[in-house]
Amino acid sequence: xxxxxxxxxxxxxxxxxxxxxxxxxxxxxxxGVLRLxxxxxxxxxxxxxxxxxxxxxxxxxxxxxxxxxxxxxxxVIGILIDRGAYKPIRKSPRISALITAIGxxxxxxxxxxxxxxxxxxxxxxxxxxxxxxxxxxLKVPVxxxxxxxxxxxxxxxxxxxxxxxxxxxxxxxxxxxxETVSLMGIxxxxxxxxxxALGSILAAFGGVMWxxxxxxxxxxxxxxxxxxxxxxxxxxxxxxxTGAAIGGLILGLAEVLIVAIQPDWSGYRDAxxxxxxxxxxxxxxxxxxxxxxxx
Amino acid sequence: xARIVSLTLTFVVLMFSLASGKEPINLGALLPMTGSVxxxxxxxxxxxxxxRKIQPEALGRPVELKLSDxxxxxxxxxxxxxxxxxxxxxxxxxxxxxxxDTIAAGDYAERAKIPMISPTATNPIVTQGKxxxxxxxxxxxxxxxxxxxxxxxxxxxxxxxxxxxxxxDYCVGLKTFFQREFTQSGGKIVSETMFKTGDRDFTPxxxxxxxxxxxxxxAPIYYTECALIAKQARExxxxxxxxxxxxxQAPEFIQLGGKDVEGVYFTTHFHEDMxxxxxxxxxxxxxxxxxxxxxxxxxxxxxxxxxxxIDAINRAGSTDPEKIRNAIVETxxxxxxxxxxxxxxxxxxxxxxxxxxxxxxxxxxxTTIMP
Numbered sequence: 001x002x003x004x005x006x007x008x009x010x011x012x013x014x015x016x017x018x019x020x021x022x023x024x025x026x027x028x029x030x031x032g033v034l035r036l037x038x039x040x041x042x043x044x045x046x047x048x049x050x051x052x053x054x055x056x057x058x059x060x061x062x063x064x065x066x067x068x069x070x071x072x073x074x075x076v077i078g079i080l081i082d083r084g085a086y087k088p089i090r091k092s093p094r095i096s097a098l099i100t101a102i103g104x105x106x107x108x109x110x111x112x113x114x115x116x117x118x119x120x121x122x123x124x125x126x127x128x129x130x131x132x133x134x135x136x137x138l139k140v141p142v143x144x145x146x147x148x149x150x151x152x153x154x155x156x157x158x159x160x161x162x163x164x165x166x167x168x169x170x171x172x173x174x175x176x177x178x179e180t181v182s183l184m185g186i187x188x189x190x191x192x193x194x195x196x197a198l199g200s201i202l203a204a205f206g207g208v209m210w211x212x213x214x215x216x217x218x219x220x221x222x223x224x225x226x227x228x229x230x231x232x233x234x235x236x237x238x239x240x241x242t243g244a245a246i247g248g249l250i251l252g253l254a255e256v257l258i259v260a261i262q263p264d265w266s267g268y269r270d271a272x273x274x275x276x277x278x279x280x281x282x283x284x285x286x287x288x289x290x291x292x293x294x295x
Numbered sequence: 296x297a298r299i300v301s302l303t304l305t306f307v308v309l310m311f312s313l314a315s316g317k318e319p320i321n322l323g324a325l326l327p328m329t330g331s332v333x334x335x336x337x338x339x340x341x342x343x344x345x346x347r348k349i350q351p352e353a354l355g356r357p358v359e360l361k362l363s364d365x366x367x368x369x370x371x372x373x374x375x376x377x378x379x380x381x382x383x384x385x386x387x388x389x390x391x392x393x394x395x396d397t398i399a400a401g402d403y404a405e406r407a408k409i410p411m412i413s414p415t416a417t418n419p420i421v422t423q424g425k426x427x428x429x430x431x432x433x434x435x436x437x438x439x440x441x442x443x444x445x446x447x448x449x450x451x452x453x454x455x456x457x458x459x460x461x462x463x464d465y466c467v468g469l470k471t472f473f474q475r476e477f478t479q480s481g482g483k484i485v486s487e488t489m490f491k492t493g494d495r496d497f498t499p500x501x502x503x504x505x506x507x508x509x510x511x512x513x514a515p516i517y518y519t520e521c522a523l524i525a526k527q528a529r530e531x532x533x534x535x536x537x538x539x540x541x542x543x544q545a546p547e548f549i550q551l552g553g554k555d556v557e558g559v560y561f562t563t564h565f566h567e568d569m570x571x572x573x574x575x576x577x578x579x580x581x582x583x584x585x586x587x588x589x590x591x592x593x594x595x596x597x598x599x600x601x602x603x604x605i606d607a608i609n610r611a612g613s614t615d616p617e618k619i620r621n622a623i624v625e626t627x628x629x630x631x632x633x634x635x636x637x638x639x640x641x642x643x644x645x646x647x648x649x650x651x652x653x654x655x656x657x658x659x660x661x662t663t664i665m666p
Contacts, residue, residue, distance in 0.1 A: 005506060008531075012498040118333035120519050122550045132530055139531050214495035215526070216519050216551050220330070224493050259488070259499035266500055267461040267489045 004137040009260040010253065015144040015213065017252020018151035022206030023229030024236065024244035025158060026199030032175045032239035033195045034090075036097045040081055040104035042226015044200050046112060048074040048207035049123065049217045056124050063126040071204040078200025079193045087189065105226075112219035123215040147209050154202055155245050162241060167194055175239065231277050237290025246288060250276070319359040320614050322604065323379035325390030325400055325411070330367025331492050332517055334545035335392040335593050339414060342597025343389060345582045349574070350601075353608040365391055369399035376400035380407045386614045387411070389600050392593060393517075393542075394418030394435075394465035401428045410620040412604055414596035415564065417541065418468040422642030427620055431599045431636055432564050433646045435465070438540055439472025441562050441648050441664055442513065447480055450536050450560070452510035456486040458500055458524060460516045463492060469515035469540050477513075485509050490520070497524050498531065505533045517542040521559075522552035529555040536560065544592050549656055559653045565592040565633040566649050566660040572630040574602065579632070591658070592633075592649075599631035603638075 023045060030038045048070040055066030085104050089096050125143075132141040162168040170191045173181045182188045210225060211217050228251060236247030255273050259266040280288065324343050327336035343360055351358060361383040365372040372391055379385045380403070388404055388411040391397040397416035404411040405425050413421060413430040417438060422428050446452045455477055460466040474484055485507040488500040501524065504512060512528070514521050514537055521543045528537070539561040548556060567590050570579050578598050582590045606629060607622035608614065626638040637645045650661040 005502065008502055009499060012496070012502070016496050016498075113329055118329035119337065120334075120547055120551060122547075122553065134532075141530060210495075214523055216495070216523060218519075220493075221495075224495075256496070256499045260502055263486065263488045263500065263503045267491065269490070269494075 005260070008138055009256050011138070011140055011144055013253035013256035014249060015141070015147050015252070016256060017249035018147045018245075019206055019210050019213065019248075020225065020229050020232045020251050021245040021248025022151055022154065022202050022209070023225055024232035024248045025155070025241055026203045027230055027233040028236070028238055028241060028244040029158075029162075029171075029195050029199045031233070033171055033192060034086070034097075035094060036086065037101060037230065038081075038086075038199075039098075039101040039226070039230075040085075040108060041199065041203060042222040042224075042229060043105050043108040044074050044078060044203040044222065045207035045210060045225055046217075046219060046222035047077055047108065048204035049211040049221060050112060050116065051204075052208050053121060053123055053211070053217050063124075063128075067205075067208050070208055071201050074204035074207070075197040075200045078196040078203075082192060082196045087192075109219050109223070116219065118219060120216040120218040123211040123217050125212045125215060129212050141213075143209070143212055147213070150205060150209065151245070154205060155241070158198065158202070158241055161198065167191060171195055228273070231274065235277050235280055235287055237284075237287030240287070240289040243287055243289030250288075317356045319357045320353055320608065321359050321361055321383055321385045323376070323383060323385035323388035323390070323409075324360045324362045325365060325372070325376055325379060325388050326362065327367040327392055327396060328362070328364040330365075331519065332367045332393050334518065334547050335415070336364070336367070338545065338591055338593035339390065339392050339597040341582070341586050341588070342414070342594035343601050345578060345585055345594070346598040346601035348581060348585070349577060350605050353605045354612065354614070358605065360389075361385055365396050365400070367393070367396065369395055372396040372400040373403055376403045376411075380404065380409050385409065386616050387604055387608070387619050389414070389597070389604060391416060392597075393463070394421055394468065395463050397421050397428075397430075398464055401425060404428065408620075409616050410604075410623055412600045412623065414600040415541065415593055416465075418464045420464065420468070425642060427616075429623055429638060429642045429644075431603055431631070431633075431644050431646070432541075432596055433648055434643055435469045435540075436472045437648060438562050439469055439474075439515075440476045441650070442469075442473045442515070442538060442540065443476035443480060443482065445560060445562070445650060446477060446511045446513065446538055447482055450511050450538070452482065452536075454483050454485045454507075454509045455511045455513050456488075456504040456507060456509035457484060457513045458488050458490070458497070458504065458516070459514070460492055460520060461489045463517070465540075465542060466516050470513070473513055473515060492517075492520070494520065495523060497527050501528050501531060501533055504528075505531060509535060511535055512537045514538070515540040515542065518545040518548040519551060522548050522556055525552045525555045525559060541592060544651070544658060546588070546591070549653060549658075552653075556653050557655075560661070561651055563592045563649050563651050564646070565590075565595040566651055566658065568660040569634060569649065569663065570632070571634070574630060575632045575634075589658075590632075595632045599633055599636060602631055603629055603636065 051073045052070040055061045129143045132139045232247035232251045233244045236243030326339045363375040365375045394416040397413045410427045417435045459470040537559045541563040611618040611622035629636045648664045
């Protein structure tokens with residue numbers, strides 16, 4: 001394997017990894033605050049893909065408007081999911097919330113199935129994101145550059161919000177102890193809604209980028225990326241935003257490199273990705289960036 | 296998650312016939328209406344309904360089609376077929392469209408002794424050792440052979456790379472038959488990579504293929520993955536011809552692939568240009584009028600499965616599943632939508648094969664080959 005081949009694979013791996021990372025951040029933030037694995041998170045990717053798709057195709061909106069609309073719509077859906085499905089059972093055992101999350105995931109998928117139908121739709125890719133640059137033997141898809149820089153920018157913004165703003169401080173406080181924080185006069189539901197909105201916006205951008213990279217929009221498109229992003233979040237140390245991004249990158253790179261180096265194993269692509277997770281969790285049970293604190 | 300725990304979404308379509316108050320004959324339509332090959336299921340359903348309009352009765356009794364969704368999933372296929380047999384009490388079943396699901400459902404139908412006719416499941420295992428399972432299409436050893444011949448002779452390729460879906464019986468089977476034929480005829484397989492249904496990123500597999508410089512890529516897979524593979528291949532500058540099987544012939548293939556699937560060759564069952572008998576002409580006309588779509592191979596095959604079943608019921612003179620089964624086996628030189636069909640005792644049909652190609656955003660007819 002020569003250098004340009006390897007570099008090429010790294011580019012593909014990073015692109016895929018960033019998409020996992022964008023989704024993983026949402027998982028990790030919700031988990032950090034509520035200790036809830038929001039299985040419906042992957043399906044928000046599908047929601048945003050459909051909104052952007054309909055925005056462009058049916059309402060002929062210019063793409064920036066459609067993409068922004070998709071982000072806002074997805075954020076609203078994220079908040080509604082929390083208010084409608086999770087808030088009423090906030091005080092119930094954690095397992096109830098987990099089952100509810102799976103239920104919401106099914107609801108979204110099948111709602112899309114009934115309303116829109118199961119046949120995949122092609123996603124219109126704006127020319128700005130199309131094509132690829134040739135550097136020597138390397139082919140760098142323009143979209144990869146967009147995905148990489150968007151992920152970086154969004155990651156910086158999220159970290160900034162979590163660590164530098166009052167609402168971020170409230171989020172961090174909630175992740176320690178919800179009851180005490182609400183006793184301090186902080187409206188916990190407002191903070192939780194904000195967390196869902198922020199996570200959903202990331203999922204929305206992830207979704208739009210995902211279907212420009214892999215242009216087949218269908219009701220179950222969020223299932224596999226959602227699962228992978230969950231792995232990425234666990235890998236990085238669930239609850240940690242930077243960890244989620246790093247987990248995503250590791251997963252994306254591992255998946256691509258394994259297949260590129262050892263094509264005979266390409267059928268075991270997912271198995272290997274999950275094995276990596278098991279190995280990392282065996283050596284570092286709290287994930288790569290997870291804090292080593294007792295509960 | 297949805298595939299792990301299944302949900303039941305079944306459509307029961309009751310089409311009321313004008314034919315008095317006679318007790319209807321219930322036939323099952325086992326189709327992938329949702330999931331990864333939903334396009335095939337919906338094409339099949341369009342086909343059954345058009346066929347039913349032409350022949351709404353058998354034995355003077357109205358025919359009712361009970362639709363059951365397999366969600367393009369093997370486990371759900373088994374559930375869907377048991378529902379048709381146990382709950383809807385169907386006397387025969389039409390479906391499924393793809394091999395893996397038909398194999399899964401076939402076991403159940405075989406044990407229940409309910410005859411089942413698949414329009415398009417091409418893997419040999421579908422009918423192997425089964426007395427009640429039939430198909431009205433060719434089988435994959437033939438398709439693989441024609442594919443290899445096409446690669447060697449028409450595309451003048453000496454080396455080929457294969458990319459296929461390891462989670463689909465159809466893809467694994469067709470890949471094996473192509474491989475055997477291609478290497479026996481002097482070709483060389485330089486790369487063999489795989490993925491599984493639902494995968495969306497094929498860049499590492501394709502980079503590997505690119506580094507091996509094959510003269511043709513054989514992709515015996517379904518339309519969504521094949522379209523994305525063509526896109527990602529062209530994007531990385533991998534411009535060799537792509538050759539596929541009948542699994543790509545859905546409108547989605549062209550919608551998803553756009554200009555990147557131009558020039559893709561594939562072996563298939565049917566092309567509109569083949570229509571040559573009165574039933575086929577009537578069917579083509581009605582299908583276009585009702586759906587406003589081109590008549591594709593899957594709908595045409597579905598039509599034939601329906602017509603052959605009705606023909607068998609009429610010849611059997613009874614709705615007893617055993618008698619229907621015996622009548623299906625005796626089908627000989629039936630003039631169907633896709634041409635003359637003769638059923639062999641092993642459950643397979645003797646059929647011609649069509650080679651098509653994507654040209655100017657359409658499926659264009661290339662040639663017909665009689666195996």
